Amino acid sequence: MTIDGKTAVLVHLACPAAHLQTPQRFNPRCVARQINAVLVPWQVKPDHLALTMNALRHAESLAGAIVTIPHKETCARLCDRLEGVAETLQVANVIRREADGTLTGRILDGEGFVGGLRERGIALQGRSALIVGAGGVALAIAAALIEAGVTRLRVANRTAARAEAMVDRLRQLGSGSVALEVGQADPTGFDLAVNATSLGMHDGDALPIPADLITPGMTVAEVVMVPKVTPLLQEAADRGAATVPGEAMITGQIDPFIDFVLGTARDATELNKD
Structure with missing residues (x-):
């Protein structure tokens, strides 16, 4: 250059x-x-x-x-x-x-995130998703998942009021076919679980999603890019879940x-x- x-x-x-x-x-x-x-x-x-x-x-x-x-x-x-x-x-x-x-x-975060999932053959139409976090990246990913056809989406955040505010903003997109909810970071029953927080970037960070609730058949995705394999992704892989690293969102x-x-x-x- x-x-x-x-x-x-x-x-x-x-x-x-x-x-x-x-x-x-x-x-x-x-x-x-x-x-x-x-x-x-x-x-x-x-x-x-x-x-x-x-x-x-x-x-x-x-x-x-x-x-x-x-x-x-x-x-x-x-x-x-x-x-x-x-x-x-x-x-x-x-x-x-x-x-x-x-x-x-x-x-463009949401566009890149959904593109990264599709590159890995992960279908979204008619699926359910849990998003942990209620910041800008979480909001963009949620909007893109709704556009991609998810039918149920839960927002979990340490501050419930912030999660409620995020859901209110998502409702402005005018997609009445999606069941939007605020709840716990419990991936049980969800096809996709997304960590849209910075947890996992630093040694000693708490897991954003309880590892013992991750099961085979679900997909666990990150927005954290360093380390490439976060503790959450390692726990998910150990339990037989599909994993998508944070770098997939940027590449797209x-x-x-x-x-x-x-x-x-x-x-x-x-x-x-x-």
Whole structure:
């Protein structure tokens, strides 16, 4: 990769940032597609996010940003406009800087997550799903699962009020064919159980789902990417369940990230003409 004065820069907003795996996939893909762009991790504390977002509006070499924990909902509120389901859910994980400095956000987490399941032959139509967590990534995944045809979806979260708020937002999607509920992180009777929290990222974290309730025949999926095999996934595999690592969600988003921020209408080489 050659970086020069015309390179379009994207920043990956996170806190912490040491675990990020997207730049390692994004940058080689830009090389393969002959796009003059680079994605750089940026660790930004929540208290400084608004100031950072405002600064990005004035950086003319900046094409956009990818957003991860814990910034997805706050970034959505700081965007000038949201596209697609991001507008309804008020959550974003990718931002495009327009020529006038305004910021447009979308959410691709759900699309990537469902794509990762389908690549592994996991059917979703008519199935049931448990999602543990009620943050931005959980919300996006839930919306995508509803669109993919699940008929029952439970949200479990440490703070029940936050889970209730998430279910209320999902109802705004207008899908009356899905039974939405708030409950415990008990996977009994569910086809799919998803950890959409950061639990498992650090040594000593509690399991987000009780291991003794995982049974053969169900699928257990992660959003945590490091370690690749979290304690939850190891417990699930030991009990005969199918497992899907967190990296599957990111792999399915790389080209959509590039297309949204650096699409043909905004060729990266045109961002910084002499």
